[in-house]
Amino acid sequence: MAAKTFAPVSLRSAAAPKGLSKTFLGQPAQLKATRAQTARVNVSTSAKLETATSQLPLEMEELPLAVNTWKNKNPLPCKVRSVERIVGPKATGETCHIVIETDKKAPFWEGQSYGIVPPGTKINSKGKEVPHGVRLYSIASTRYGDFYDGETTSLCVRRAVYWDPEMGAEDPAKKGICSNFLCDAAPGTEVALTGPTGKVMLMPEDPNTCYIMVATGTGIAPYRSFxxxxxxxxxxxFEFTGLAWLFMGVANSDAKLYDDELQDIIAAYPDQFRVDYALSREQNNTKGGKMYIQDKVEEYKEQVFDLLDNGAHMYFCGLKGMMPGIEEMLKNVCAEKGLEYKEWLEGLKSKEQWHVEVY
Structure with missing residues (x-):
């Protein structure tokens, strides 16, 4: 079951940067020569979608970066507008797209996170009853929300459940308090929201930037805003004329998130957007083992390194368990190229090309 598109828009294709193939691979030296190309071309595959740009409250482009507008002890009261399951029946868990009404009271930039304070209390280590702590979620919409009016925000939430084999398979031993609260919420449910927070995952101001985005599971959330x-x-x-390449790791095809939006963009902007999936339960890597995210990135290691050498920004978001494999792969590639990994990585960080937000 594919995920649904949450609001109609028009996808308009920008002309391919000169000298780049449709997959924009193998030609990184051409990137700097394409900075000013902004032509738009209508694409028949997207003709059914309505235009969105004219609806945007563009005064929101002038908003300064906000950090911790709403704090844990004084959260913003919001209401849930909708909750929708966005994975198929064979996914290895349940993930929901949750739209929350903020009434423009918690403005943010793409790449930031919100906190949610779940209702209820707990007993702390001192035996005192206290409110539940805040849980952070990357924001899965732009500043305009899914309806282009700035009145809502969206979260991508996986329902957390923990199983005890001794208890049998029918009931989980433990449920994540906040994720289950959000996934079970009905329209109108009140939500206590904090934030926004974070600067690590922000988008560069240059609309001709090359993005390499690596995600596992709900780590896809900030990239949807991108x-x-x-x-x-x-x-x-921000009329984007750059290149965007998404590496997405999930268990199987039913666990793909927002794939309908991704396929629409690929059809409309084939020269600017690419998606490569690592499906660990359906694909094998070159060594015959399960295909994990680091294995998929490694398949394109030469292109990735060349793009980074030419100023691309690389993002990582998702489970922190992916990073050791990613780092080991990059170390091996650096060794093959006669580069010192730590020095190479520090160079990317000093140029603000390296963005990591894992949990």
Missing amino acids: WRRMFYERPPN
């Missing part, structure tokens, strides 16, 4: 800004909304001050 691709909707790049390809769906295209505000006048």
Whole structure:
């Protein structure tokens, strides 16, 4: 079951940067020569979708970066507008897309996170009853929300359940308090929201930047805010002419998230957008083992390194367990190229090309 598109838009294709193939691979030296190319071409595959840019309250482009507008002890009262399961029946867990009404009271930039304070209390280590602590979630919409009015925000939440084999398979031994609260919420449910927080995952201001985005599971959330800004909304001050490449790791095809949006963008912008999946229960890597995210990135190690050498930004979001494999792969590639890994990585960090938010 594919995920649904949450609001109609028009996807308009920008002309391919000169000298780049449709998969924008193998030609990184051409990137700097394409900075000013912004032509738009209508694409028949997207003709059924309505335009969105004219609906945007563009005054939101002038908003300064906000951090911790709403704090744990004084959260913003919000209401859930909708909760939708966005994975198929054979997914290895349940993930929901949750739209929350904020009434423009908690403005944010793409790449930031919100906190949710679940209702109820707990007993702390001192035996005192206290409110539950805040849980952080990457924001899965642009500043305009799924309805382009700035009145809502969206979260991508996996329901956390923990099983005890001795208890049998029918009931989980433990449920994540906040994720289950959000996934079970009905429209109108009150939510206590904090934030926004975070600067690590922000988008560069240059609309001709190359993005390499690596995600596992709900780590896709900030990238959804990226691709909707790049390809769906295209505000006048950010008409994206760069390149975007998503590496996405999930267990199987039913666990893909927002794949309908991704396929629409690929059809409309084939020269600017690419998606490569690592499906650990359906694909094998070159060594015959399960295909994990680091294995998929390694398949394109030469192109990834060349793009980084030419100024690309690389993002990682998802389970922290993916990073050791990613780092080991990059160390091996550096060794093959006669590079010192730590020095190479520090160079990327000093140029603000390296963005990591894992949990």
